[in-house]
Amino acid sequence: MNIEILQPKPFDLVGNPIMIAGNAVGFEGHLTIRISEGHDEVTAAANAGSLSIRQFQEAVDIPPDAAFTLSRLFVTVTDDSAGGPNPPTVTVPVLYGPKILPGYVGYWEHTVVSGETLSALANRYYEDTSKYPVIQAANQHVVTDPNLIFPGQVLRIPRDF
Structure with a gap:
């Protein structure tokens, strides 16, 4: 088959x-x-x-x-x-x-720009800088080090209810 x-x-x-x-x-x-x-x-x-x-x-x-x-x-x-x-x-x-995120219902796509960090993205989307591991986990196939994201990368930001 x-x-x-x-x-x-x-x-x-x-x-x-x-x-x-x-x-x-x-x-x-x-x-x-x-x-x-x-x-x-x-x-x-x-x-x-x-x-x-x-x-x-x-x-x-x-x-x-x-x-x-x-x-x-x-x-x-x-x-x-x-x-x-x-x-x-x-x-x-x-x-x-x-x-990855309790209550998961989908994700936003975010294109990284120069100077952004996972902590800053967590603050922007979740109002909590400590939630950066959620973003890293959703992108673990491309973000192996939370301190290394690059301009132009498209990251998935999980959403909950």
Whole structure:
């Protein structure tokens, strides 16, 4: 089976439910979706057409009792109808907004200008300079050091209610 995950893209900042969509072709077109972070896992299923490339989509609801401890999750789509020891599988890492900011509902995009810092952005968006780790966590794939952001970078600023 060929599986192509179009949504979410690697390191997308996602909410709940997690929307998963793509293209696939397989024997019977039954896909298993797993969302995990190494400590807990949520599963769902989706269908894709057989014998030709077809679209699939599924909204996977993360229950409140999911024991996720990390904000980095892995979305894995597997053609479990293929049989055999190594069924076709694709995995995409994502960042889970509700683990980064309680009450997460989306994000603003902010283009960094010369002289800005994560603390200043936290003050601007949250009125609290100590919340800069929230911004860093939402951009951990591009901001590894909170003291190094660059003009022109587009950062995601998580929003809550």
